[in-house]
Each structure stands twice: as C-alpha cells, then as structure tokens.
Amino acid sequence: MKKILCYSGGKDSTAMLIHLLKNNAQIDDIIYVDVGDWMWVNAKDHIRQVEETLGVKITILNATDEISKGFQRWGFPSILNRWCTGIKRVMMRDYIKDKYGERESIVQYIGYCSDEEKRTGKPLYSAYDVEYPLVEANITNEDALKLCKDYGFDFGGNYEHHSHYNCWMCPLQKVDELYYIWKNEPQLWEQLRQMQLQTDGEYQYKRTIFHFEQKFWERNRKELEMRRLQARKKYNRKRGRPKKVK
C-alpha cells in the first residue's frame, strides 16, 4: 500500500504534512501541481522552503500548458465548470497510475481541518481510499495556521488578505479579496484585464473584470471620502471645535 499526500501549498496541507512527519506516518509521495503564473509568485519559494525545512522531496507536476489551453477553450473557471481542478486531478491520477501501477492500493491524505469535518461526508472525486489526518487529530483551521507559523511558513503573508492560498486569479475568491488585488497588485490586475479581453465569458457571477473594476473605483472613492471625514472630525475634536463636517 502507498500513502500519498496531494499537496496544495496552503496552510492545511502544510499542517497535515508537518503533523504526519511529527508522527512518523507513512508518506510515500508528496505531489504538487504547478499551475504556472496563476499561482502567487511566492509559491515556488514556499515549496522550496517546505522541502528544506521539513527535509522532504515534493514531486512537482507541471500543468502550465494544460491550464493555458484550458483557458483558451473554456475561459475563466466557475463553480459549475471548475475545469482547472479537473486538470490537476487527472494529472495526479495519471502520475500515480504510471508510477505505482494500477494494482497498487493507494491511500490519499486529505487536508480538511477538524472544523470542516462535515466536508468529509461529501462525495469526493478521489479515485482512492482517503484519510483525514487533521480531522482525526482534531486540528482546526486556526491550529493549522499556527502550526505552519511555528515552523516559519508565512506563505508570503497571503493569509493576511486571502482566506486560501491558491490561484490569485481564481474567480471563486471573495469580492473583498479581489478588491485587495485591484488595490494592491496593479500588475496582477492588469493580467486579469488582459485575460478578460481574451475570453467572451464572464469572470464571476455573470460579471466581467471590467464590471468589478468600475465598482472598485467607486468603493475606493467612498472609502477615501470616509477617511477624510473622520480625519476632519478628529482634527476638530482636538481643537475643541465640534464643527459640522460637510
């Protein structure tokens, strides 16, 4: 039997890896699928850091071409057509089949945290038997992040503005997270605009990137206005002049 950890690079699979190593659990392979420039630029450094710190070798499968072809064909992924995760899954499955053969029994480690236990009851697209080491060890989302930090993994600070460490361009991210990119990552935003120009499909919920861009300008204008009013109020309070602010 072979036990395989499909590594996403995020806090949950990193915490799962740390936990399994600490408990001398069987790990025959750690597989990571590289989606090229869809992933945050610090991901490669993170993978290297994990290998060096934990003394493991991560098998990297390169999906850059398939992702690029997929985008030409289907445009942005969506909840109903998450073709990119399909590509990753097939790539991992083919690699496992080639390396270990069809007759080897395979167990896949899945990095759900204990506060996501209900996810374990949902149908999985894994072709293998599965184990949930974080659920079994009662490790929550918060514990997982702390465990990673204890080992010096900070994911380039991504968890300070994003709930997941996955593709920066993902249309399934929250609007606030997309707003963060618009505001703080102009190069990535320009890449998103260019991607939108290459496809007829919308970015998220029937809205294009240009729709979000327009909304974000307005949101930013309101935020600046609010900050200006608050600064004026504070200034007036300090001077003992409770003036009405227009």
Ligand code: SF4
């Ligand atoms: S994070 Fe989003 S864009 Fe990246 S593979 Fe997953 S669903 Fe696709």
